[in-house]
Amino acid sequence: MVKKGFFLVGTLRSETTFLQQVLNAYSQIAIAPETNFIRTYAETLHIARANTICPTDGGLKVNLLKSCL
Secondary structure (H helix, E strand, C coil): CCCCCCCCCCCCCCCCCHHHHHHHHCCCCCCCCCCCCCHHHHHHHHHHHCEECHHHHHHCEEECCCCCC
């Protein structure tokens, strides 16, 4: 029998921790610990953007995590 895997990603407050706990109750399912990838990525993005000029803000430096649209 071929075992198939899947990768679950969710944002903060999207109930992925709850889903992890429910799935972890089954012995046939292996659950890895949370990586906090999205939080780490957002913090990295925020640091990078803090030193970036946003053209839609009239050339002002961006100091908040927001899109330059």
